[in-house]
Amino acid sequence: MIGARTLVPVMNAQRSTHRNSRPDDASPWIVSTRELARRPGTMRTLQRTAPAPGGDEAIGIEGVIGVPEGSGVEMDLSLESVTEGVYLSGTAVVPLTGECSRCLDPVHDELEIRIGELFAYPDSTTEETTDSDEIPRLVDERIDLTQLVRDAVVTDLPMAPLCRDDCRGLCSECGERWADLPADHGHEILDPRWAALRERLSSGE
Structure with missing residues (x-):
């Protein structure tokens, strides 16, 4: 895996401001949990495609491999109301582009990741006893999926992308x-x- 150790401090610094800031309802990355109404055991499923962000929000490892800005991120998710918050689980499929680490040719691939995260209710025991960079919070009964997907993708990216497994590289x-x-x-x-x-x-x- 790549980036899990070297990028965690940077992503954690972003997480406390990004995950817990006021969500934008117009964004396809925002999911409402209002219909769960804090009833433990209540569930809903969600299929959604959202455009990959760019700039400072880009998903991937700069200069190595990542998700092209604007490309479709396909998510198949389940939300369950639990005592301390909403547990979100499921999968996301992302397209990848990068550069072969041996021959420098373009690399095009697809990655499927698994997601699982508890989003704590405001004033819950979990919210009061954990730091904001350890467990994300629900903000106005909404979940922002951006950082969750970014963290999962970066953790699963290849350390040295290859155009094919037997690539011999350059003379x-x-x-x-x-x-x-x-x-x-x-x-x-x-x-x-x-x-x-x-x-x-x-x-x-």
């Missing part, structure tokens, strides 16, 4: 892709002491 001498070179491709290693003589012979002097 260290000429920089060409091994896949495009003949089987007998190679580079003659000439003793530098003979280099000047060979150059003179080649020029016909």
Whole structure:
């Protein structure tokens, strides 16, 4: 996995402000829990496609691999009212683009992630006894899915994306892709002491 250790401090710093800020009802990333009405055991399901955010909110590892801005993130979710809040679970499918770590060709892939998170009710025991960066809160009976999906995607991203498992990368001498070179491709290693003589012979002097 990539990014889980190196990016957690950054994402946690964003989480306390992003997850618990006032949600925008117009955003497809916002889910209302009002119909659950704090009745433990009440459930609802939700299928939704939301455009991937960009800029500071982009999902992925910059310069390595990530979810293209505006591409569709398909979510299949279940929300259940429990005593301390709303438990959200399900899956999300995201498209990925990046660069092969061996040959530098473009990489296009798809990732399915599993989601599971408790969103605490205001004034609940969980809300009062945990830090805001440990468990997210419901804000105005709504859930913001953005950070939840981002965290899950980043944790499951490959450390070194590959265009294919058997990619041989680039020739260290000429920089060409091994896949495009003949089987007998190679580079003659000439003793530098003979280099000047060979150059003179080649020029016909």
